[in-house]
Amino acid sequence: MRKISGNKLLVKALKEEGVEILFGYPGACTIDISDELYKQDDIKVVLPRHEQALVHAADAYARSTGKVGVCLVTSGPGATNLVTGIATANYDSVPLVCFTGQVSRPLIGNDAFQEVDIVGITRSICKWGVTVQNREDLGRIIKEAFHIARTGRPGPVVVDLPKDVMGELGSPEYPETVNIRGYKPNPGLHIGQLKRAMKMLNRAKKPLFLAGGGVNIAGANENFTKIVDITKIPVVTTIMGRGAIPTNHPLFIGNLGMHGAYAANEAVTECDLLFSIGTRFNDRITGKIHEFAPNAQIVHIDIDTSSISRNVHVDIPVVADALEATEKILEYAEEHDTTEWLAQIESWKAEHPLKMKEKPGLTPQKIIETINETFDKAIVVTDVGQHQMFTTQYLELDANKKLLTSGGLGTMGYGFPGAVGAQLGNPDTPVIMISGDGGMQMNIQEFATAVLQELPLILCVFNNTYLGMVRQWQKLFYGKRYSMTCLRAGKACEGKCGTEGCECPPYTPDFVKLAESYGAKGLRVFNPEDVQAAFEEAKKNTKTPTLIEFIIDPEDLVYPMVKPGGTLEELIMDC
Amino acid sequence: MNNSTMQKRWISLFVENQNGVLAKISGLFSGKLYNLESLTVGTTEDPTVSRMTIATYSDDETFEQIKKQLNRMVEVIKVIDFTNSSICMKELLYVKVKKCTRHDKEELFQIAQSFQARIVDYGKDSLLLEFVHSATKNDAIIKLMKEEFQSIEVVRGGSVGIEAINMTQR
Structure with missing residues (x-):
């Protein structure tokens, strides 16, 4: 057998x-x-302009395709930027x-040029990390x-x-099978446990899916x-779960949590059974933990055992993959009489519908609703902050529309x-980014990557000149x-808004000119009234990205x- | 969630004998603010497998979470909860007593006899004792020796434990 270098084996793998x-x-270290x-054509190589952007790009690629995202960076700063x-x-x-590249073995531990212990640095934030020593x-x-990344709870x-190691000659074989004795990603669904959960569901008067x-x-x-259609049980979702059911489905109430819909949070507080699938009951969805779903028994289906009964007390835990679990649930699902319960939810919806205060001028809700109307098919990617929460509130999702968000x-x-x-x-697929300034x-x-890759992205920047979410707090x-939090603050005011005799400087950068450059x-x-036209114009620009700055x-x-640390019941509605 | 009692609990852990695994396990405890009372590690009859004995002071919920978190680690092969099983567990303790008088030495020989210690080294004015007991008993021994002698030096190994032989197999 002809021996090949580690570099060659990696590309083959x-x-x-x-x-x-x-x-x-x-x-x-990775040259x-x-x-x-360079010597092959099967794998397209993309060069983002910063390793942090690189790993986010790989991440969104993975989220939107279901495939594994692959990153290759050099040692030291290349690795730490990930x-x-x-x-x-x-x-x-x-x-x-x-x-990640690494210095040669004899140099490891010497504080060599561009040497860091990246496996040590990332030990607590990745599913698995290893230095190849032989x-x-x-x-x-x-x-x-690859097996560990894509199986079980992916990571x-x-x-x-x-x-x-990569330069050394060795076997050209890439194994076909994998066997890791300590890694059992999918233990298989416990049917008895699921039947108990379904029994509990059938007895509930005010059941709710999460x-x-x-x-x-x-x-x-x-x-x-399908389960929701059969059972007639209403649904709330987390922001990561948004789109689990089409958002225009009559039984979809909304997102729960810190910026959830009033009706959704009320439903969680009032329900007598919370049937949850694939969530870890993060603090942003539960609010004050002791008063979360106070009247409910909780069924929790999750592939990760350690997510169950960590934050909330769970009555029936089911360790399973959501696809496998929902397939089984379908076999047992029966119609429920939820008429009264649904009427109550409708009255909450009517009491405080999810909408921004009516006012003239441009609002995030109007922009997002235009996106809903203009695109039948889209992937919407957000950044983090107010615009993200607005998006999770107002963006409609179905089988053709997907939301990617951190x-x-x-x-x-x-x-x-x-x-x-x-x-x-x-x-x-049209890809729309919604970000803050x-x-x-x-x-x-x-911009460089997007322009050179000829990506027709529609880049919406909601510019309110502030780091808005922190400003909101x-x-x-x-x-x-x-x-x-003010992005116009500078030398003149030292960041103290209202400084006497100080005029706010113009916003920098000029996003439009920057895009053009x-x-x-x-x-x-x-x-x-110009929102629709802007999206239409962006649609026509099919070879480069279009940035739309919304003031x-x-x-x-x-x-x-x-309120941070408050209960889901005590919602601040509007001031 | 803190309505259950805090108590000391023991786990036996089978892990891959690879570098970084100890750091990963101890990092889990420090990163998630779990208490780590004691941790010992050594290889087993299979050189690719190491076995750890871990003591943690925690309540029921935290202990459940610790076991789950350990279980999901790729390098962890098996987690055994020693809480309700019959186990054999001992810790090695060395106590070096310095600046001994003749009288001290006599007393140390008596202590050695009463506590089944071995005197493993002997100097002009010092003695080295080796104890193999439970960690709690070793605590008591250290306390006693500290009170009785003016200068002692202590090193202890942390407990190692194994399940006792099942009743039916005796």
Whole structure:
């Protein structure tokens, strides 16, 4: 058998894993891998302009295609720049394999140039991490990495590749099977436990489904919608679970949690059975934990045992993949008489419908509703902050519309590179980014990637000149002391709004000119009547991204809102 | 969730004998603010497998979560909860007593006899004792020796434990 280098084996392994796109940034320790990638045409190599953007792009690619996202970066700073993205993927259960370069084995531990212990650094934020110490282990480890990333509860995996290991000649074989004795990703559904849960469901007077991101990740949306149709039981979702059922479905109430709909939070508080699938009961959805769903028994289906009974007391735990579980539930699902319960929910909806205060001028709700009307098919990628919460409130989703958002870690800077990754994985689907002016600037260099890859992204920037979500907290809970949140603050005012004799400087950057300088199209919209036209114009621009800067009012706050540490019942509706 | 009692609990853990695994396990405890009373590790009859004995002071819910978190780690092969099983568990303790008078030495020989200790080294004015007891008993021994002698030096190994032989197999 002819021996090959580790570099060659890596490229061979990527092909056998069906990798179509690799997000990479080169460096001294991975230059030989770059060279091998140059010699082939099966894997497209994309070069984002920063490793953090790179890993977010791979993440959104994975979320939007269901495939494993693959990153290749060099040692040292290349590797450390991945950290935020790895944690982001970990919290939202996204399958990634991150290959990091490493200095040669004799140099490890010497504080060599561009040496860091990336496996040590990422130990608590990835599903698995390993340094390949011997050439003969390389094939097996890559196989295990892909297997671990995509099975069970998916997650990011770090594979650290010392340069000399990769240069060494060894077996050209890439294993076909994998066997890890400590890793049992899917233990199989316990039918007895599920039957108990269904019995409990049948006895409930005010049952409620709670769907989390697990339903979307497992692709259980269709099953789940069927279950709801049969049982006539209403549904709330987390923001990661939004789209588990079409948002225009009559039994969909809304999102629960900190910025959830009034009716959804009331339903959770009043229900007598909360039947939850694929959520970890994060603090942002439960509010004050002791008063969460106080009247309900809780059924919890999740693939990750450690997510069950961690934050809330669960009456019936079921460890299972959401797709497998929903298939089984379908076999037992029966129609419920929920007429009275649904009437109560309708009355909550009527009491406080989810909508922003009517006012003239441009509002986030109007923009998002225009997106709903203008696109039949889309992937919407958000950044983090107010615009994200508005999107999760007002964006309509169904089988043709998908939302990608950093829900768990809440990573600013996710939106733009996320849109790049999503478009690369879905060339025929319109990809719309919604970001704030703050988050947009955290990875704005990706204009270069998007323009050169000819991606027709529609980049919506909701510009209110502030870091709006923090400002919202300052307005509501900190006596309007807008510390560190004004993006126009500078030398003249030192960040203290209202400084005498100080005029706010013009906003910088000029997003439209910035877009143009990269070769993208830039539009600025001030009035609600121009929103539709801007999207139509963006649609026509099919070879480069179009940035649309929406000038919005910083006084537009996200309501309703559960006060941090408050209960879901005590919603702040509007001031 | 803190309505259950805090108590000391024992786990036996089978893990891959690879580098980084100990850091991963101890990192879990520090990262999630779980108490880690004691941790010992050594290889088993299978050189690819290491076995750890871990003591943690925690309530029921936290302990459940610790076991689940350990179980989901790729490198962890098996988690055994020792809480309700009959186990054999001992800890090695060395106590070096310095600045001994003749009288001290006599007393130390008596202590050694009463506590089944071995005197493993002997100097002009010092003695080295080896105890193999439960961690609690070792605590008591250290307390006693500290009171009785003016200068002692202590090292202890942390407990190692294994399930006792099942009743039916005796």
